[in-house]
Amino acid sequence: MKTNYIETQSVSFEDFKKSVLEDYRLGRVSREMSYLGRREVLTGKAKFGIFGDGKELPQIAMAKVFRDGDFRSGYYRDQTFSMAVGAVTIESFFAQLYADTSVEREPASGGRQMNGHYATRSLNEDGSWKNLTQQKNISSDISPTAGQMPRLLGLAYASKIYKEVSFEGVEKFSNQGREVAFGTIGDASTAEGHFWETLNAACALQVPMIVSIWDDGYGISVPTKNQRAKADISEMLSGFQRKEGENQGCEIITAKAWDYEGVLNAYARAEQFAREESIPVVVHITEVTQPQGHSTSGSHERYKSQERLDWEIEFDGLKKFREWILGYEAVIEGNKEIIATEEELDTIEKEAKKAVKDGQKKAWENYQKEISDLRDKAMPLVKKMIPQNAEIQSIIDKFNKVISKSKKDVFHLVRKTLLVTRGSHTIERQALQQFYKEISSVEKNHYSSHLYSESQWKATNVKEIKPIYSDSSEEVDGRVIIRNNFDKIFAKYPETLVFGEDSGNIGDVNQGLEGMQEKYGELRVADTGIREATILGQGIGMAMRGLRPIAEIQYLDYILYCLQGMSDDLATVQYRTKGGQKAPVIIRTRGHRLEGIWHSGSPMAGILNLSRGINILVPRNLTKAAGFYNTMLKSDEPALIVECLNGYRLKEKQPDNLGEFTVPVGRVEVTKEGTDITVLTYGSTWRIVMEAAAELEKLGISAEVIDVQSLIPFDLGHAIVESVKKTNRLAVIDEDVQGGASAYILQQVLEKQQAFRYLDSAPITVTAEDHRPAYASDGDYFSKPSADDMVEKIYAVFNEVNPKKFPNIF
Numbered sequence: 001m002k003t004n005y006i007e008t009q010s011v012s013f014e015d016f017k018k019s020v021l022e023d024y025r026l027g028r029v030s031r032e033m034s035y036l037g038r039r040e041v042l043t044g045k046a047k048f049g050i051f052g053d054g055k056e057l058p059q060i061a062m063a064k065v066f067r068d069g070d071f072r073s074g075y076y077r078d079q080t081f082s083m084a085v086g087a088v089t090i091e092s093f094f095a096q097l098y099a100d101t102s103v104e105r106e107p108a109s110g111g112r113q114m115n116g117h118y119a120t121r122s123l124n125e126d127g128s129w130k131n132l133t134q135q136k137n138i139s140s141d142i143s144p145t146a147g148q149m150p151r152l153l154g155l156a157y158a159s160k161i162y163k164e165v166s167f168e169g170v171e172k173f174s175n176q177g178r179e180v181a182f183g184t185i186g187d188a189s190t191a192e193g194h195f196w197e198t199l200n201a202a203c204a205l206q207v208p209m210i211v212s213i214w215d216d217g218y219g220i221s222v223p224t225k226n227q228r229a230k231a232d233i234s235e236m237l238s239g240f241q242r243k244e245g246e247n248q249g250c251e252i253i254t255a256k257a258w259d260y261e262g263v264l265n266a267y268a269r270a271e272q273f274a275r276e277e278s279i280p281v282v283v284h285i286t287e288v289t290q291p292q293g294h295s296t297s298g299s300h301e302r303y304k305s306q307e308r309l310d311w312e313i314e315f316d317g318l319k320k321f322r323e324w325i326l327g328y329e330a331v332i333e334g335n336k337e338i339i340a341t342e343e344e345l346d347t348i349e350k351e352a353k354k355a356v357k358d359g360q361k362k363a364w365e366n367y368q369k370e371i372s373d374l375r376d377k378a379m380p381l382v383k384k385m386i387p388q389n390a391e392i393q394s395i396i397d398k399f400n401k402v403i404s405k406s407k408k409d410v411f412h413l414v415r416k417t418l419l420v421t422r423g424s425h426t427i428e429r430q431a432l433q434q435f436y437k438e439i440s441s442v443e444k445n446h447y448s449s450h451l452y453s454e455s456q457w458k459a460t461n462v463k464e465i466k467p468i469y470s471d472s473s474e475e476v477d478g479r480v481i482i483r484n485n486f487d488k489i490f491a492k493y494p495e496t497l498v499f500g501e502d503s504g505n506i507g508d509v510n511q512g513l514e515g516m517q518e519k520y521g522e523l524r525v526a527d528t529g530i531r532e533a534t535i536l537g538q539g540i541g542m543a544m545r546g547l548r549p550i551a552e553i554q555y556l557d558y559i560l561y562c563l564q565g566m567s568d569d570l571a572t573v574q575y576r577t578k579g580g581q582k583a584p585v586i587i588r589t590r591g592h593r594l595e596g597i598w599h600s601g602s603p604m605a606g607i608l609n610l611s612r613g614i615n616i617l618v619p620r621n622l623t624k625a626a627g628f629y630n631t632m633l634k635s636d637e638p639a640l641i642v643e644c645l646n647g648y649r650l651k652e653k654q655p656d657n658l659g660e661f662t663v664p665v666g667r668v669e670v671t672k673e674g675t676d677i678t679v680l681t682y683g684s685t686w687r688i689v690m691e692a693a694a695e696l697e698k699l700g701i702s703a704e705v706i707d708v709q710s711l712i713p714f715d716l717g718h719a720i721v722e723s724v725k726k727t728n729r730l731a732v733i734d735e736d737v738q739g740g741a742s743a744y745i746l747q748q749v750l751e752k753q754q755a756f757r758y759l760d761s762a763p764i765t766v767t768a769e770d771h772r773p774a775y776a777s778d779g780d781y782f783s784k785p786s787a788d789d790m791v792e793k794i795y796a797v798f799n800e801v802n803p804k805k806f807p808n809i810f
Contacts, residue, residue, distance in 0.1 A: 013330065013332055013337055017337075017339050017340075020325060020339050021325075021339065021340060021344075021348065023057075023060050023260075023321075024318075024321060024322070024325060024340075024345065024348060025348050025351070025352060026056075026060060026080065026083060026084060027056035027057065027060060027080065027317070027318050027321060028318065028348060028349050028352035029083070029090065029352045029355060029356060030052065030053075030056050030079055030080040030083055031053055031056060031291075031318055031352075032352050032353050032355075032356040032357075033051070033079065033090060033093055033094075033356050034051035034052065034053035034079070034291075034292060035053070035292070036356055036357065036360055037049045037051055037093070037094070037097055037115065038051065038292055038296055040094070040097060040098075040360070041097075041296040042296065044404060045098065045364065045404065046097045046098055046099075046115070047099070047114070048114050048115070048295065048296055048297070049097065049115055049295060049296040050076050050077075050114070050115065050116045050294070050295040050296070051077075051079065051115075051116065051292060051295075052077045052078055052079040052080055052081075052116070053290065053291045053292055054216065054257065054288055054289040054290045054291055054312075054316070054317060055077055055078075055080060055214050055257065055285075055288060055317075056080045056317055056318060056321075057257060057258065057259075057260055057263050057317040057318075057321060058212065058214070058255065058257055058263045058266075058267075058283075058285045058288075059078060059079075059080040059081035059084065060080060060081075060084055060263075061260075061263035061264045061266065061267045062081055062182065062210075062212060062267050062283075063080075063081050063084030063085050064084075064264070064267065064268075065180075065267045065268060065270070065271035066081075066084075066085055066136055066180075066182060067136070067179070067180070067275075068133060068134055068135060068136055069132060069133040069134075069135075069136075069137070069174065069175055069178070069179040070136060070137065070179050070180050070181070070182065071137045071138070071139055071155040071179065071181045071182070071541075071544070071545070072085075072137070072138045072139065072181075072182045072183070072184070073139045073148045073149070073151050073152035073155055073181065073182070073183050073184075073541070074118075074138075074141060074148055074182070074183060074184035074185075075141055075142075075143070075145050075148055075184060075185060075186065075189075076114075076115075076116030076117055076141055076143065077116065077184065077186065077214060078116075078118060078141075078184055079093065079116060079118075081184075082118040082138065085136040085138075086136065087108075087118055087119075087120050087136065087138050088108075088118060089359070090355060090356055090358075090359025090360070090363075091105065091359045091362055091363045091366075092105060092106055092107060092108070092363075093115070093359075093363075094359060094360045094363035094364065095111075095363045095366070095367065096108060096109065096111070096113065096114075096115045096116075096117075097115040097363075098111075098363065098364065098367045099111040099114075100363070100366065100367045100370075101370075101443075101446040101447070102366070102370070103578055103580070105363070105366055105367075107119075107120075107121055107580065108120075108140070108577070108580075109140070109576055109577060109578060109580075110446065110577075110578035111446070112447070112575070112576055112578060113140075113141070113576055114143075116141070117140070117141040117142070117143070117576075118138050118140075118141055119138050119139065119140035119141065119576075119577050119580060119581060120135060120136065120137050120138045120580075121577070121580035121581070122137065122544065122580065122581045122582070123579060123580055123581065123582060125579075126455060126456070127453060127454065127455025127456070127457065127579065127582070127636060128455070129169075129172050129173070129546060130172070131171075131172045132172060132173055132174075132545065132546070133171065133172065133173065133174060133175050133179075139151060139155060139541070139544055139581065140573060140576050140577045140580070140581055142568050142569055142572070142576075143568075144564065144568050145185065145186055145188075145189040145192070146185060146189045146190075146192030146193075146194040146195045147194060147564065147565065147568050147569055148183065148184075148185070148569075149183060149185065149192075149194045149195050149197075149198035149199075149211075149534075149537070150194055150197070150198055150533050150534045150536060150537020150538070150540070150541075150562075150565055150569075151537045151540045151541045151544070151565075151569060152181055152183040152198060152209060152211070152537070152541065153198050153201050153202055153205075153207065153209070153534050153537050153538050153541060154537050154538040154539060154540050154541020154542045154543070154544070154545075154549070155181035155209075155541035155542075155544065155545060156180070156181035156202065156207035156208055156209035156280070156541070157205060157207050157538055157541065157542060158173075158174070158179075158181075158541060158542045158545040158546075158547055159174065159177040159178070159179045159180070159181070159207065159208050159278075160177060160205065160206075160207050160208070160278065160523075161177070161497065161523055161542065161547060162174035162176065162177035162179075162545075163176060163177035164177075164521075164523050165494060165495065165497075165523065165524070165547075166494065167493075167494040167495045169546075170495075170546075172546060173545050173546035173547075174545070174546075178275060179208070180208045180209070180210060180271065180274045180275050181207070181208065181209045181210070181541070182209075182210050182211075182212070183198075183209065183210070183211040183212065184211075184212045184213075184214065185211065185212070185213055185214070186213075186214055186216075186219065187213055187214060187215035187216060187217070187219070187224060187227070187233060187288075188218065188219020188220075188222065188224065188227045189219070190213060190227075190228065190233050191219070191227045191228050193533070194533055194534075194537075197531050197533055197534050198534050198537065199211065199237075199240065199250065199280070199282070200240075200529070200531070201528075201529060201531055201534045201538070202250065202280040203240055203242075203248060203249050203250050203280055204248065204529060206247060206248070206278055206279060206280070207278065207280060208274040208275060208278045208279075208280075209274060209280040209281070210267075210270045210271070210274050210280075210281045210283060211280070211281070211282050211283065212283045212285060213233055213282065213283070213284050213285060214257075214285055214288050215233065215284060215285055215286045215287070215288055216288040216289065216290045217288075217308075218290075218294075218300075218303070218304075220294045221294075221300075221302065221303035233284055234252055234254055234282075234284045237250075237252055237282060237284075238252070240252070240282075242279065250279065250280040250281060250282055251269075251270070251273045251279055251280070251281045251282070252281075252282045252284065253266045253269055253270055253281060253282070253283050253284070254266070254283075254284045254285075254286060255283065255284075255285055255286070256285070256286055256287045257285050257286065257287050257288040257289065257317050258287060258289075258315050258316070258317040258319075258320035258321070259320070260320075260321050260324055261324075263285070266283055266285075267283065269281075270283050287315060288317075289312040289315060289316050289317065290312070291312065291316060322345055325339045325340055325345065326339075326340070326341075326342060326345070370407075371405055371406060371407055371410070374407060374410045374439065375405065375410050377435065377439075378410050378413060378414050378435065378439075379396075379413075381414075381428070381431055381432045381435055382395075382396060382413060382414065382417050382432065383396070384428040384431075384432075385417055385421055385428055385429060385432060388421050388424055388426060388428070388429070389420050389421050391420050392417055392420065392421075395413060395416050395417060395420070396413070399412075399413045407443065411439070411443075414432065414435070414436050414439075415436070417432065418432060418433065418436065449578065449579070450574045450575050450577075450578050450579040451574065451575045451612060451613050452574065452613065452615075452637055452713075453574060453582065453635070453636050453637045454579060455636055457634070457635055457636040457637075458635060458636070458637060459615055459631065459632065459635040459637045459639070459665045459666075459713075460664075460665060460666050460713065460716065461635075462631045462634045462635055462662055462664065462665070463662070463664075464662055464663070464664040464667075465630075465657070465660055465661045465662045466661060467623060467627070467655035467656075467657060467661040468655055468656045468657045468661070469653055469655060469656065470656055472656075473653050473654055473655065473656055474653070474654050475651045475652070475653055475654075476651065476652065476653075476654050477648060477649050477650070477651065477652075478621060478622030478623070478644075478647045478648050478649070478650050478651075478652050479510055479511050479512050479514075479622065479648040479649070480654065481622045481623050481626055481652055481654050481655075481658070482512040482622045482625060482626050482643065482648075483507070483511065483512050483513060483514050483515075483516070484654065484658050485626035485629065485630070485658045485659055486498070486512070486513060486516055486629075487516065487519070487658075487659075488658045488659025488660075489629060489630070489633065489659055490516065490519075490520045490524060490525070491659075492659055493548055493633060495546065495547050495548045496524070496547075496548040496549075496550065496633065497523070497524045497525070497526070497542070497547060497548070497549050497550065498513060498516070498524070498525055498526070498549070498550040498551075498552060498588070499525075499526035499527070499528050499535065499538065499539075499549070499550075499551065499552065500527075500528055500535055500551065500552025500553065500554060500588070501527070501528055501529075501530055501535075501552070501554045502527065502554065503525065503526065503527060503528070503552045504517040504522060504525050504526050504527035505517060505527055508552065508554075509554060510590065510645075510648040511648070512622075512643070512648065513525060532553055532558050532559075532561035532562045533561055533562045533564070533565055535551050535552070535553060535562065536551055536553070536562035536565045536566065536570070536585075536587065537562075537565055537569075538551060539551030539583075539585035539586075539587070540565070540569060540570050540573075540583045540585055541583075542585070543582075543583040543584050543585040543638070544573075544581060544582075544583045548584065548586075548633060549585050549586070550585075550586045550587075550588050550629075551585055551586070551587050551588065552587075552588045552589070553587060553588070553589040554589070554590075555589065555590060555591055555598070555599055555645070556589050556590065556591025556592065556601060556602065556603070556642055556645075557591065557598045557599060557600075557601040557603070558589075559587075559589060559603070559607065559640075560603065560606075562587075563606065563607070563610060563611075566587070566607075566610065566611050566614060566640075567610040567611055570583055570585065570611075570613070570614060570638050571610075571611045571612060571613030571614045571638075572613055573613075573638075574613065574637075575613060582636055582637075583638060584632070584635065584636045584637055584638055585638050586629065586632050586633070586638070586639050586640075586641060587614075587638070587639070587640045587641070588629075588641055588643070589640065589641070589642055589643070590642065590643040590644070590645045591642055591643075591645050592642065592644055592645055592646070592683045592684035592685070592735060593645070593646055593684040593685065593735060593773075593780055593784060594645045594646050594780075595775055595776060595777075595779070595780070596773070596774075596775045596779070597772040597773065597774070597775070598772075599645075600645070600772075600773045600780065600784075601772055601773070602683075602734075602735045602736045602740075602741075602768070603736070604616075604618075604711065604734075604736045604740060604741035605736055605737070605739070605740035605741050605743070605744065607640065608711060608712065608741060608744050609744075611640065611712070612712065613638075614637075614638045614639060614640055614712065615632065615637055615638065615639035615640070615665055615710070615712055615713070616639075616640050616642075616710070616711040616712040617632075617639055617640065617641045617642070617665060617709070617710050617711070618642050618682040618683040618708065618709065618710070618711055619641070619642070619643070619644070619663070619683070619709060620644065620671075620682065620683060620684070620686040620687070620707050620709070621644060621647050621650070621652055622643060622644070622647050622648065622652060623652050623653075623654075623655065624663055624709065625641060625643045625644075626655075626658070626661075627661050627662050627663030628641050628663050628665070629641065630659060630660065630661060630662045630663075631662040631663055631664065631665060632665075634662070639665075642683060644683060644684045645684070646684055647684065663709065664710075665710045665713060666710050666713035666714065666715065666716035666717075667709065667710065667715070667716065667717060667719075668680075668706050668707060668708055668709060668710075668715050668717075668719050668720060669706065669707045669709055670704060670705070670706050670719070670723065671686070671690065671705050671706070671707050672690065672693050672703065672704065672705040673704055674693070674702040674703045674704035674705070674727065675702045675704070675726065675727060676701050676702040676703065676704075676727055676729065676798070677701065677702075677703050677704070677727050677729040677730070677731055677794060677797065677798075678703075678704050678706060678720065678723040678724050678726075678727045678729065678730050678731070679692075679693065679703045679704065679705050679706065679731045679732075679733060679790075679794070680706050680708055680720065680730070680731070680732045680733065680745060680749070681705070681706075681707065681708065681732070681733040681734065682707060682708040682709060682711065682734075683735070684735070685733055685734070685735050685784075685785065686705075686707050688733075688785070688786065688787050688790065689705055689733050689790060690705060691787045692787040692790035692791050692794070693705050695787065695791050696791055696794060696795070699791070699795060699806070700805070700806075701794065701795065701798055701806075703731075703794065704723050704726070704727055706719070706720060706723060708745065711741065711744070711745075714745075714748045715748065715749075715753070718753050720749050720753060720755065721749065721753035721754065721755045721758070724749070724755040724758045724759065725758045728758055728759060728760040728761070729759065729760060729761045729763075729797060730749065730755065730759060730763040730764070731763070731764050731765070731766060731790075731793070731794050731797070732745050732746060732749075732763070732764070732765045732766070733765075733766045733767075733785055733790055734765060734766070734767045734768075734785075735767070735768050735784045735785060736767060736768060737767060737768055737769070737770050738765070738767045738768075738770055739767075740767065742765040742767050743765075746763060746765070749763075750763065760801075761797050761800065761801060764793060764794070764797060766785045766789055766790050766793050766794075767785060768783060768784040768785060769782075769783050769784075771783065792809060795809065796809075
């Protein structure tokens with residue numbers, strides 16, 4: 001192996017001494033933050049606390065090999081590391097603890113995440129990318145304690161891509177692929193499947209990734225021996241250890257959390273493997289202590305033995321570090337040199353306490369000032385209302401009795417006052433109303449903005465470009481249109497890649513990528529293992545680093561494997577950073593009606609309810625699907641695009657402007673005009689609805705058929721209610737289960753668009769049975785809504801209205 005970081009360092013003793021004492025100072029500051037943070041929670045000034053005490057030394061060591069351009073994907077224990085790389089200050093740490101909504105004071109999340117969840121800002125205020133190679137990057141943390149692992153794979157894999165792929169602006173994202181992705185995980189969370197799937201994929205792909213396992217012997221109260229097959233995770237991982245001369249596997253390095261020299265050397269070696277040789281590394285940090293237990297929710301004295309508690313005191317990392325400093329001696333040019341005396345270390349500790357207390361005080365004052373300013377503006381307006389209603393004085397008295405006031409208390413004061421003075425139209429009340437509107441707008445931005453992009457590149461800003469047809473436009477299989485459109489995409493966008501099961505060599509199972517790997521190479525059109533969660537994570541991480549990945553999940557049914565990552569990670573990226581990060585990955589899948597329980601499902605309700613923050617697009621054919629890909633690649637938002645599984649061999653006319661035409665998101669399309677009833681549907685079921693509509697015409701019922709196309713966002717132009725105004729009746733045809741996506745559609749149309757005002761009959765839904773579809777054509781017919789079902793149920797609406805004209809069928 002090449003010479004490592006430690007062995008190449010040549011510094012004077014004074015520089016060495018300065019570095020050691022800076023490390024000690026940082027460790028003490030971080031520890032005091034943990035101590036004071038816990039007290040702030042227990043005294044009621046903060047809601048919850050979870051801290052990184054006990055992990056100071058390995059995190060300081062990790063930070064020393066963390067370079068500009070590198071990325072971290074971790075969890076809520078890494079405060080010392082985050083301070084060391086400049087992502088967290090004392091003040092921002094406490095601002096997050098108090099849930100301060102100022103991005104300037106709490107840049108990780110603007111008060112949206114509980115403490116310990118760190119992030120750097122990858123985006124400028126306008127949503128454009130910063131130069132990520134000129135800063136140390138932390139991808140926004142999530143609480144599911146192995147959920148950060150799939151994303152880590154993508155952050156590391158991007159470096160491999162950047163060694164080979166270049167495009168205009170690439171210098172913002174990578175320095176020729178030399179970046180390393182660092183991950184952190186608690187020892188107990190290595191029992192999660194995401195850990196094993198990620199490590200397996202990293203070992204197969206050989207990506208520059210360093211995973212640190214903080215091993216404190218417990219998962220909250222459950223000891224390690226009850227977490228996995230073996231208590232020692234390094235022993236369990238021994239089969240992953242790479243063999244000499246093989247391009248598979250990883251390196252495994254162990255170090256004790258209290259051993260300063262040991263952790264420095266461990267991370268120096270890990271960096272060498274990852275950065276210079278693109279080898280994944282596991283750094284197993286053992287004998288980690290947790291001085292304050294898991295969190296403020298409980299005490300570790302409840303489950304740790306006295307022997308263990310005594311051991312943790314003795315082997316506390318900062319205690320051992322102090323002992324090491326005091327015991328260090330070196331003879332240089334005949335002179336005995338030491339690092340520090342006890343008095344000097346005592347001074348550092350006192351200074352650390354004071355710095356933390358001062359930072360906490362300033363953070364609290366800033367947080368409270370925003371609330372007091374709000375109160376001071378509201379109270380005079382409320383007091384002016386007292387003559388109008390005697391109850392207002394008691395509302396004020398109740399407000400004044402609240403000791404630690406928050407924004408919600410001020411809002412309750414204002415709203416309660418408006419409630420008890422309803423019906424009044426005085427100037428004073430109008431002023432209070434206006435004030436309420438203004439402050440509501442501010443807090444909506446603080447708490448509910450940036451679920452989707454708010455930049456100029458947001459999906460709804462992409463203009464429609466219609467497909468162009470000519471006399472020479474061919475009728476081809478749908479798969480040919482999607483394939484040829486991908487060809488145009490890959491030529492136009494060198495930063496675009498696609499990967500998934502069978503996506504590469506055979507051009508996907510339906511040949512929608514036929515010949516693309518041969519043309520664009522194995523990196524840009526790649527096969528993966530059967531590992532849906534990390535296919536998604538690979539996409540998220542790559543998208544966070546400026547690439548435009550298309551992550552292919554072979555069938556819609558298998559989306560369930562990565563739904564946790566879609567919901568907890570991808571859907572919340574923009575929201576949980578208040579516009580500070582984005583991950584515009586496109587998830588490509590195929591589904592809806594075909595054959596069998598696990599190849600024709602339509603779990604749309606689960607996807608819709610769990611994936612707000614992702615565009616959910618359900619094109620009715622492959623031309624529409626191609627248009628959605630073209631649209632989303634102009635956008636900076638993530639999307640799920642569900643291709644029709646039964647459409648690849650159906651004929652469609654191929655547009656002349658492949659790669660250019662776009663389908664607008666959030667817009668429906670009327671595919672058949674009618675006057676008697678509005679029929680809504682999407683995806684593969686649309687073809688059957690059109691058949692049913694033709695049959696209904698013969699029965700004297702004129703159905704207006706609308707293809708929803710985009711479930712999220714949904715009908716932004718409110719075209720559906722305009723149709724209902726004309727027809728006065730509504731049917732939703734959906735292949736999801738009863739009360740599934742149809743319930744969502746009805747809520748959007750009846751409540752949000754207020755279409756109930758125009759109905760002359762009760763709205764109906766025609767859905768699948770509550771079980772999964774049985775196999776074969778008959779299974780589809782009896783499991784999902786057929787044309788017969790649609791005709792009969794819509795006909796029954798008119799039978800109820802005019803039984804003479806529309807007599808009973810049965």
